[in-house]
Amino acid sequence: MPFINRTQSGFTLLEVLIAFMVLSFGLLGAVALQAQAKKASFDSMQRAAAISLGEDIMQRIRSNDTADIVSLYKQTFSSDTDLSPRDDCYTDVCSAQNIARTDLENWKAAIRARENTGSLDEATVCINITSVANTAGMGFDVSVIVSWRGRQDFKASDATKAIQCGNVDDRRRLVKLDSYLLIRG
Incomplete structure (x- = not known):
């Protein structure tokens, strides 16, 4: 009769159970990492959309080369602002005021596109x-601030909290673009 060491029975099963637990924790960590990456990707998409929209209105302001840009473009509005009828400045000759009105209405429509793309929630735009x-x-200092509500809390610096555009809370994100515009007389 062969000699059997009874003190080691079931040891292999215990090793398999421990290895399974280690693998389970590793998979849970990988899933959590994937969730964080998805959140960061969404935040990145929102920031890219805000920068693109800010650069767009900045170029629209630059192309309407008039001394009245302060009265034509300086305003604050949110993504909930109703759209006004647009002037047809694509086929008709338009004044600087009509061009500014068309620029702002087209831009408000682009901000509201979030309903289709999910890019900027509760957006507020300030043009100073x-x-x-x-x-x-x-000469004019032009500042465009695009503020929106992010999905997760964010600890903002004091300088960012001091910028007055949109609701100031722990989920506010913003992009501020500054430029200088020279209109030669």
């Missing part, structure tokens, strides 16, 4: 324009 004394012509 101030005159700057300049000997070469009329």
